[in-house]
Amino acid sequence: MPRTTTPRTVVHTVVDSPYEPLTLVAVDGVLSRLHMTGQRHRPPEETFGDRDPRPFGEAVRQLDAYFAGELTDFDLPLHLEGTPFQLRVWEQLRLIPYGETRTYGELAEALGSPGASRAVGLANGKNPVGVIVPCHRVIGSGGSLTGYGGGLDRKQRLLAFEAGGAGLPDALF
Missing domain, CATH: 1.10.10.10 (Winged helix-like DNA-binding domain superfamily/Winged helix DNA-binding domain)
Known part of the structure; x- marks a missing residue:
C-alpha cells in the first residue's frame, strides 16, 4: 500500500537585520529555518515557498528585540527537521x-x-x-x-x- 503524506504549507519572508537580510521560512505556520545571505548550506530559494509575512510576527518581534539588545532568550515554537x-x-x-x-x-x-x-x-x-x-x-x-x-x-x-x-x-x- 502506498504511503501518503500530508501536504505541508511552506512560506517565507525576508526581514532586515544588522547582518544583512534574513530569510525566515515556516512549515505549517511554524518557524523552521532562518537563512543569512551567502550562508553555507542555504537551500535553493524555490524550497522557501510563497512569500507571506503572516506567520512570522512573533519571530520578527523577538529578532528585533534581540538585535536591539533587549532580548537574550528566544521563546518561539520551532519546526526543526534533522536526524x-x-x-x-x-x-x-x-x-x-x-x-x-x-x-x-x-x-x-x-x-x-x-x-x-x-x-x-x-x-x-x-x-x-x-x-x-x-x-x-x-x-x-x-x-x-x-x-x-x-x-x-x-x-x-x-x-x-x-x-x-x-x-x-x-x-x-
Missing part, C-alpha cells in the same frame, strides 16, 4: 546562555558522547535556525572561532555583540 543526533545537538545549543560560549567538546560531553566533538561540529553547521538556536556560541577547544555557516565575520560580530550586551555598535556593520 535524532542533530536535534539533540540543536537542543543543547539552546541551553548555552546569552553572552557565553561552549566548545564542541563540551557539547559532546553534555550529550554523553565525549568522543563526538566532530559530529557535534557537523550538526552545529547544519543548524537550520541560526541566531535563534545560537550555534554562533560554539567555539574551538583553544577558544578559536571555527566554522560558522553564516561566515566567521558574522560569528565574531554576534559574539562581540552579546559580550557587550547592549545595542549593535555602528562599527559592526
